[in-house]
Amino acid sequence: MPDKKNRRILFSRLMVGEPKEEDFELIEESMPEPGDGEMLLRNLYVSIDPGSRGRLSGRDSYVPAKPLGEVMDTQSVSEVVVSKHPDYRFGEIVAGYHGWQDYAISDGKRLERVDPGLGPISTAVGVFGLPGLTAYIGIRKLLKVGTGETVLISSAAGAVGSIAGQIAKIDGAHIVGIAGGQEKCAFSKKVYGFDQMIDYKSESNMSEALTRACPKGVDVYFDNVGGEILNAAVANMRRFGRILICGQVADYNLEPEQRTGLRDVSAFIGKRLDMRGFVVLDHSEFFDEARKVMADWIKGKQLTYREHIVEGLENAPRAFCGLFRGENFGRGLVHVADPST
């Protein structure tokens, strides 16, 4: 493929506030060539992750700040097109972190073979990738949700929240979701089985809305957004309630001094609350179990997932900016190419 070009989308300007398409730059380079022990990958799907935002302001988050001029290294599903690596051969489908570009070189590190028996290859970075694993490990391993508990989930129509809600329901919980807009709320009730949904965009007082939806209080809060919704959840927690801080998407575009923060820390004493943060990558010992169990649930029609697939690598920046306006409805992905074999 000597005359082919490699399109790459670089992070080109430190972000202030909402991400803008101009914070990225599309460039064309010549095709990279794999050396000994390496392979050339062609990206098929790349992910659009709200969590990337934390690295794009020049500050470290749980991963170091991303330097300007680097390609956006989100999750990817790729095909091996040239292999000089002893363990991989032409045509294999792999998942890694090769991000917003047509082609990438891999030395095989941080790369997994995609199991085609689990589902369509896009699910390797969806329900069987970080979002699904986050939901499974959060609900089953960390929160250990039990029968009859009231579980509240924010960004409930999203990639993580929709799976977390369904798993809590399988485990016998009463599930209440929060999402933006009537369409997402109606779909989440009908398809994901949420017992109640709250459209936070049409509520002027989230604490009162939560009290109406959860009159006996909340046992477990799976927090994907932070901000005022977290404060409203704390006000509605029952004694010995558990809060899992999974994501803070309402805060990602704010400078640290602009963030709402937790208002009523005393409630943690009075109600004996537990709150913990987690990063799914710390719990890789559960990945195989999670994938197997979720695949069985999908086959048994107990679990379903939704993907929001944008066509064309060049549209990745627009899709990323849209996440923060709730424009994705399901797992945010970009379809870059089809497998050649």
Ligand SMILES: NC(=O)c1ccc[n+]([C@@H]2O[C@H](COP(=O)([O-])OP(=O)(O)OC[C@H]3O[C@@H](n4cnc5c(N)ncnc54)[C@H](OP(=O)(O)O)[C@@H]3O)[C@@H](O)[C@H]2O)c1
């Ligand atoms: N801890 C971990 O290891 C880990 C791993 C993966 C993901 N995460 C986190 O999990 C969360 C969900 O990720 P995801 O991939 O499933 O994304 P997602 O929920 O599919 O997409 C993001 C959603 O956030 C909502 N949102 C955007 N701005 C908001 C705001 N200001 N207030 C309230 N909601 C807002 C929008 O939904 P609405 O239309 O409903 O507003 C949007 O669709 C993210 O915070 C992510 O960083 C954490």
